[in-house]
Amino acid sequence: MINFPIKKLNTNNTTNNTNFSSRGMNLEVEINETNQYYLTNNIAVIHKKPTPVQIVKVNYPSRDKAVITEAYYKVPSTTDYNGIYKGKYIDFEAKETKNKTSFNLNNVHPHQVKHLTQISQHGGIGFFIISFSTLGEVYLYDIKPFLEFWNNKDLPTGRKSIPYLEIKTNGKKIDLGYLPRLNYLKKVDDLYF
Amino acid sequence: MINFPIKKLNTNNTTNNTNFSSRGMNLEVEINETNQYYLTNNIAVIHKKPTPVQIVKVNYPSRDKAVITEAYYKVPSTTDYNGIYKGKYIDFEAKETKNKTSFNLNNVHPHQVKHLTQISQHGGIGFFIISFSTLGEVYLYDIKPFLEFWNNKDLPTGRKSIPYLEIKTNGKKIDLGYLPRLNYLKKVDDLYF
Numbered sequence: 573m574i575n576f577p578i579k580k581l582n583t584n585n586t587t588n589n590t591n592f593s594s595r596g597m598n599l600e601v602e603i604n605e606t607n608q609y610y611l612t613n614n615i616a617v618i619h620k621k622p623t624p625v626q627i628v629k630v631n632y633p634s635r636d637k638a639v640i641t642e643a644y645y646k647v648p649s650t651t652d653y654n655g656i657y658k659g660k661y662i663d664f665e666a667k668e669t670k671n672k673t674s675f676n677l678n679n680v681h682p683h684q685v686k687h688l689t690q691i692s693q694h695g696g697i698g699f700f701i702i703s704f705s706t707l708g709e710v711y712l713y714d715i716k717p718f719l720e721f722w723n724n725k726d727l728p729t730g731r732k733s734i735p736y737l738e739i740k741t742n743g744k745k746i747d748l749g750y751l752p753r754l755n756y757l758k759k760v761d762d763l764y765f
Numbered sequence: 766m767i768n769f770p771i772k773k774l775n776t777n778n779t780t781n782n783t784n785f786s787s788r789g790m791n792l793e794v795e796i797n798e799t800n801q802y803y804l805t806n807n808i809a810v811i812h813k814k815p816t817p818v819q820i821v822k823v824n825y826p827s828r829d830k831a832v833i834t835e836a837y838y839k840v841p842s843t844t845d846y847n848g849i850y851k852g853k854y855i856d857f858e859a860k861e862t863k864n865k866t867s868f869n870l871n872n873v874h875p876h877q878v879k880h881l882t883q884i885s886q887h888g889g890i891g892f893f894i895i896s897f898s899t900l901g902e903v904y905l906y907d908i909k910p911f912l913e914f915w916n917n918k919d920l921p922t923g924r925k926s927i928p929y930l931e932i933k934t935n936g937k938k939i940d941l942g943y944l945p946r947l948n949y950l951k952k953v954d955d956l957y958f
Contacts, residue, residue, distance in 0.1 A: 617884055622814060625816070625820070638837070639835065640818065642834065656856075656888065661854040694809065694850070694852065695851070
């Protein structure tokens with residue numbers, strides 16, 4: 573979520589026609605299009621939550637128009653995505669890294685981990701979608717193995733990142749395709765149903 | 766932690782000993798505090814979604830500060846609240862009316878109805894929380910009986926509102942209390958479990 577303003581500014585994506593794995597991928601766009609596909613085809617109802625904004629000043633230049641002229645990004649208290657699939661509550665956070673060998677735990681915020689832990693405790697499905705953008709590989713990685721790394725990260729013996737190989741081994745690699753772009757629910761099927 | 770929201774609400778409430786129903790109630794505040802209570806007590810994980818905003822201009826007066834200087838309200842594509850309770854996906858929209866005899870369907874937006882219908886079709890629990898603020902009564906009203914009125918509203922024989930008596934009869938009246946303020950999950954228990 574802290575990445576949001578940076579992502580927003582990332583409009584310099586000029587190479588659209590390369591193959592799926594090497595293309596400069598915007599994970600958020602891929603997921604949003606996939607969710608739209610799921611919705612249209614009545615497969616699942618999963619939405620991205622709006623970016624939380626603290627609105628300070630609003631102008632009304634005309635009766636029915638409101639322009640927000642001062643606002644600030646707020647730290648969200650949950651993850652970016654949630655919804656329902658096959659009757660089950662689904663919740664996840666999407667993360668992108670350029671690193672090829674590990675996923676740095678600095679990319680994740682404590683409130684996201686706390687929220688996904690709560691979801692899991694209440695019987696929901698909670699996970700991360702982690703994109704190794706340089707490798708062109710995207711994984712679904714459940715909150716439970718994630719927690720083993722997270723909870724140890726501040727111990728003298730703990731590491732500050734999750735090895736790529738761990739995610740490759742215990743996560744599920746998501747196929748990159750055309751329709752849907754990023755069929756992560758197929759991996760939800762494999763892992764949770 | 767539990768006391769925090771209550772203290773906050775009591776600041777402008779000088780007559781603490783009056784009955785709950787006569788107090789000037791802000792439905793959104795009541796629900797948010799109730800959800801906070803559910804979260805703190807590990808009963809459910811239900812959050813209000815942020816207001817969707819289209820951000821147009823952001824200034825960076827300093828490296829780590831972002832000020833949004835132009836933004837617009839967007840029409841949301843879902844409801845205000847969702848989450849998980851007893852392993853089930855929960856989704857609802859909260860509405861307040863001053864009318865004592867009916868709930869005007871103009872208060873509801875088509876995207877909210879569409880979304881709740883989808884949720885219901887996918888096996889989730891979808892409903893409205895409707896506050897008759899003048900009466901001091903709040904009801905949980907399922908999306909299914911709601912749809913019977915909604916789908917007929919544009920017919921020559923249809924009505925543009927749902928009678929209070931219908932909601933009183935087929936909805937579930939939510940107790941107004943102290944902790945939690947608005948224990949709507951008790952009615953979810955009655956209706957769906």
